[in-house]
Amino acid sequence: MVQSSATETGAHAGGVGGRPKLQVQGVHINFGGVKALQGVSLDLLDREILAIIGPNGAGKTTLINSVSGVYHPSPGRIVLDGENITYHSPARIAALGVARTFQNVALFKGMTVLENLLVGRHLHMRSGALASGLYWQLAQREEIRHRAVVERLIDFLEITHIRNALAGTLPYGLQKRVELGRALAMEPRVLLLDEPMAGMNMEEKEDMARFILDVNDEWGFPTILIEHDMGVVMDISNRVVVLDHGEKIAEGSPGHVRGDPLVISAYLGEEAAA
């Protein structure tokens, strides 16, 4: 199956579809009196890049947090591949194959890039304290096998030159890329990217967009992408969901959403929409 490449941007491409991998059904999240999400529903299809956009405070990150188990919706359901994961702990949801990045980079600063990515392999490894400590046969073979997997990712993301650098010492753009690598190392069933291009310059944004498209080409992880830059969203996503004040106000192809009067009023104000 051929996936969308940068040239046929924004269009539905072959391979997207089938049964939804992730279903968000009528999710409500309240923080005291603040209604962060009010009955948001969406489906994430296989191999697609679904962008979630919306003004500040629309509830985009809250939605991702509730999928990855940081918050638990009530009422509402989150279903991954037919399994209800609404009330699972974050670690358990990760074990089921949900990987994510964070809006403010959350790398392990005191560890090298290599070690950061190897932490991403944690769930694919088995060695416990005894095997690790003896570092004999089993544990050593496992370490080497996963090292090879991680090295391929390092190659893919073009960060070979910094593999032994401490993550905390890297420039911001590279940290974002390492964080993407750490999520990819988990070989997820669903990938959640929380503003992977926030605070980047044009060049870095283009690099990151290229990586996201390449990842989609190579592995086809169904991806939810939160992004502010409308240009990027229009270019790389298959579908777009628009949130405003915790509610979904539009959904559809990038072209369709761009012309929606509700979306225009949410972004530009009432008069512009009229």
Next chain:
Amino acid sequence: MIYRECGIYRTSYAKDMALFPIPLDRWATYAIAAAAFLAVPLLASDYWIGGLIVPFLCFALAALGLNFLTGYAGQLSLGHAAFMGVGAYAALILYARYSAPLLLSLLGAGLVAAGVGVLFGTPSLRIKGFYLAVSTLAAQFIIEWVITHVKWIGGGVYATIDTPPLRIMNWWLIDTPVEKYYLTLAVVVALTVFGRNLVRSRVGRAWMAIRDRDVAAEIMGISLFRYKLLAFAVSSFYAGVAGGLISFTYYAAANVEEFNLFLSFRLLGMIIIGGMGSILGSYLGAGFIVLLPIFISQFLGGVGKVVGRLVTTDLLANVELMVFGGLIIFFLIVEPLGLARLWRTLKDYLRLWPFPY
């Protein structure tokens, strides 16, 4: 140029992931091991071996244990001396009262301490930092109280169990300082290699991930519950073995007074001065703290002779405390990663020396 990595090509991941990928490091380590096993017993006097080197190794082992917990997993403990105490009593109860084999008694000491450590580690699942420190402080007091008040453990208030002669398998009597030194060295080296492997593989990475960003660690699928408690277990295991070992080879008894709160602080001081999150740092810190009082008394003794006044022992003790406190403040401000970091800086410097590029 003395210490160089140039021209050393690692052609497989196994070679790149070896403990000492650089030949010079490897040879240096062999040399230190040879010195420890051969030269020290030949050259050092019995006083040095029995009175300094053996306790140094035991404290280094305990500091290493604390380093797993604090330096690697990022959880503070102010009760580590108490875990050593648990190990000391467990070892002697097993060895003296139930005549278990020597090495099995040490293993048992570690396991009992690990169990107690996990028990007192459970608050770490709910609280962090300062509050966790206070709850481990409670462990120190509770354990001391239990040891002195439960008659079965040490027989009441003084709670002392004397160490009977040490024998391995009924034929090797461990009696002289050199023999005790070999016993201690063997245990400490084995556990150090084990610990070094632990921190460079899956478990160690999980600990460091929790230390650096616990939320992100959980999102990576690391169970905070399991790995925090594992850190307490391994850390207390090391403390317990160290406590048993030092009671066997140095104190010649298990005595609750030795494992007081001040020792907990000293252990913390060792890893702060030596280096958080560093195996080498645990040794450097322990060596520093063990040698410090001797250095100070020699120095002040010399000064006393010059100015013609006798230096009293209580003055020495107070100066030791002041220097200890001062050093901790100094390291926290100037070099939070301790002596191990200084050593590394020196190595980085020597890599290019004498050329400035």
